[in-house]
Amino acid sequence: MRIGLYPGTFDPITLGHTDIIKRACALVDRLVIGVAINRDKGPLFDLEERVAMVEAECAGLGDETGTEIIIHPFENLLIDCAHDVGAQIIVRGLRAVADFEYEYQMVGMNRAMDSSVETVFLMAEARYQSIASKLVKEIARLRGDVSCFVPEAVEAALLEKLR
Ligand code: ADP
Numbered sequence: 001m002r003i004g005l006y007p008g009t010f011d012p013i014t015l016g017h018t019d020i021i022k023r024a025c026a027l028v029d030r031l032v033i034g035v036a037i038n039r040d041k042g043p044l045f046d047l048e049e050r051v052a053m054v055e056a057e058c059a060g061l062g063d064e065t066g067t068e069i070i071i072h073p074f075e076n077l078l079i080d081c082a083h084d085v086g087a088q089i090i091v092r093g094l095r096a097v098a099d100f101e102y103e104y105q106m107v108g109m110n111r112a113m114d115s116s117v118e119t120v121f122l123m124a125e126a127r128y129q130s131i132a133s134k135l136v137k138e139i140a141r142l143r144g145d146v147s148c149f150v151p152e153a154v155e156a157a158l159l160e161k162l163r
Contacts, residue, residue, distance in 0.1 A: 003087045004024055
């Protein structure tokens with residue numbers, strides 16, 4: 001059974017994330033979406049809110065893709081989280097060159113800790129590639145329209161949070 005772990009902060013989940021989740025589902029039998037607690041990053045949405053939004057956006061996707069989807073909050077090392085959930089594959093999304101340097105180091109260091117866990121990079125559809133949660137939050141804070149970057153329910157949650 002192929003188990004993939006797709007980790008992130010998901011603060012909040014965007015159409016970039018959901019695109020990567022759908023693509024990842026085509027590669028594995030079970031996809032664990034690891035929602036990082038990330039207190040240091042000072043998330044806008046608390047862990048429960050982020051998990052609930054990821055859950056809502058993934059509901060139905062399992063049936064659609066035939067892949068089992070599990071949402072798993074985690075606070076430990078990514079490689080330990082991969083062991084905890086039995087993942088042989090870590091899925092990451094790649095956007096521009098800016099992501100590359102960080103991801104390059106992560107792969108190197110994770111591989112040094114456990115070379116049996118493979119990291120796989122996926123790219124979202126072109127229109128979703130530039131989306132970043134951080135920028136979505138900035139746009140929403142300045143009362144911009146984020147409807148083409150996030151699912152409808154997330155847009156509503158952002159408006160409510162920033163009211
Ligand atoms: P962000 O970097 O937007 O704050 P996360 O930390 O939640 O988001 O990212 C989780 C993973 O999803 C990372 O591998 C990140 O590169 C990827 N990702 C986020 N947005 C996109 C996107 N628009 N296209 C492809 N991958 C993405």
